[in-house]
Amino acid sequence: MGEKELRVSKIRDGTVIDHLTAGQALNVLAILGIDGSGGESVSIGMNIPSDRLARKDIVKVEGRELSQSEVDVLSVISPEATINIVREYEVVDKKRVERPEEVTGVVSCPNRNCITNADEPVASRFEVLSDGLRCGYCGEIVREDEVATNLDVN
Numbered sequence: 001m002g003e004k005e006l007r008v009s010k011i012r013d014g015t016v017i018d019h020l021t022a023g024q025a026l027n028v029l030a031i032l033g034i035d036g037s038g039g040e041s042v043s044i045g046m047n048i049p050s051d052r053l054a055r056k057d058i059v060k061v062e063g064r065e066l067s068q069s070e071v072d073v074l075s076v077i078s079p080e081a082t083i084n085i086v087r088e089y090e091v092v093d094k095k096r097v098e099r100p101e102e103v104t105g106v107v108s109c110p111n112r113n114c115i116t117n118a119d120e121p122v123a124s125r126f127e128v129l130s131d132g133l134r135c136g137y138c139g140e141i142v143r144e145d146e147v148a149t150n151l152d153v154n
């Protein structure tokens with residue numbers, strides 16, 4: 001890529017979340033619980049022309065790798081995403097996200113009466129549908145576009 005085309009700088013160590021569905025970058029930050037207060041260096045590209053997708057978003061986080069639950073939730077809002085682990089400027093691991101059968105933690109159930117919202121030590125668990133999530137306890141549906149507003153982070 002020529003100098004004129006470089007949009008987001010390379011990172012030294014951390015994670016590049018690439019091929020995100022255009023428009024999802026800020027939701028990805030929400031899933032990662034990143035709001036700037038943690039001090040990590042974060043670069044974001046939105047609506048970047050891409051070969052594989054017409055447009056993509058990209059998020060680069062220095063000094064941080066993602067947990068499996070974070071990747072699981074990310075796959076719901078960005079099924080084409082690629083997770084690249086970077087060390088000393090080199091991509092040392094690259095994998096496509098996979099849609100898991102269920103996701104635990106990270107998302108909270110929007111049903112106020114759900115057992116997961118009571119003062120009980122019950123962690124959230126959702127079945128992954130083609131277009132959203134279904135609470136494993138009360139059956140409440142969280143549509144794909146509602147996932148970001150029902151995160152159990154921060």
Ligand code: CTP
Nearest residue numbers: 009010011012016018060082084086089090091
């Ligand atoms: N990247 C980065 N910092 C690095 C190395 C790579 O920000 N030190 C970014 C690249 O800009 C790219 C992504 O990580 O967006 C994946 O890098 P790479 O595998 O080198 O690029 P491609 O081969 O184009 O990846 P893909 O085939 O997944 O599209």
Ligand code: ZN
Nearest residue numbers: 109114135138
């Ligand atoms: Zn529920």
